[in-house]
Amino acid sequence: GAGVSQTPSNKVTEKGKYVELRCDPISGHTALYWYRQSLGQGPEFLIYFQGTGAADDSGLPNDRFFAVRPEGSVSTLKIQRTERGDSAVYLCASAPSSGGANEQFFGPGTRLTVL
C-alpha cells in the first residue's frame, strides 16, 4: 500500500509484559515519528528517526520505552514491563525528510490496552 501501516491494530496485554509495535513508513520517507495519543488528548511526541538513527528521543516517558529503525525503513517501538498507564493509541508518522515544513503522514495506529 501507499500509506503508513502499523501492526497490530490492537494489542491487549497484561501488566508487566513486554510488547512490540511495528511501523512501516511510506517508501522513500527518511523521517519517522512515534506519537502516543491518550483518550481526549492530541498526539504526544515520543521519538523521531532520521534514517537509522534516533535524532530526538526526548518524548520517551522513561527507560521502559525504546525504539529502533535498523535499516532506515521499518521501525519497532518496544515497551518493557508495561503498566496500565501505557494504554493509549500509538501512532507512527513518516515524512520525506525532516524540517522544511514537511507534512507528516500518519498510520492508523496501534491501540494498546494494558490490563
Place this chain on the structure above:
Amino acid sequence: EDKVVQSPLSLVVHEGDTVTLNCSYEVTNFRSLLWYKQEKKAPTFLFMLTSSGIEKKSGRLSSILDKKELSSILNITATQTGDSAIYLCAVEENSGYALNFGKGTSLLVTP
C-alpha cells in the same frame, strides 16, 4: 503549559451550518501550523500554513494563519455528517522535529 490550545473542545451543529474552529499557539521559532482531521485513528492531513494572511482552501474547508495573533482558524461551510470528526491543530518549531498538537475539537454534525 500547553503550547497549542484549541477551542471549542467540542461542537454540535446541524447539517448545512458553517463552523469556525480556533487554534492558538505559543512557541518560539515558529515554522508551520498544520490542521489534521481524525475520524478513527489516523489523522489525515488538511492544510499546512506557513505565511500569515494567505488563505488555503480545499472544497468546503478553508484555513488562515495570523502570525501576529499567534492563531489560526479552520472554516467548514455547508457542513455534512461526514465532517464529523476530531480536528487537530499542530505547530512545528524550527528548533525541533516533532509536531506539538492541541487537544483537538470534536465536531458532530447532525442530520
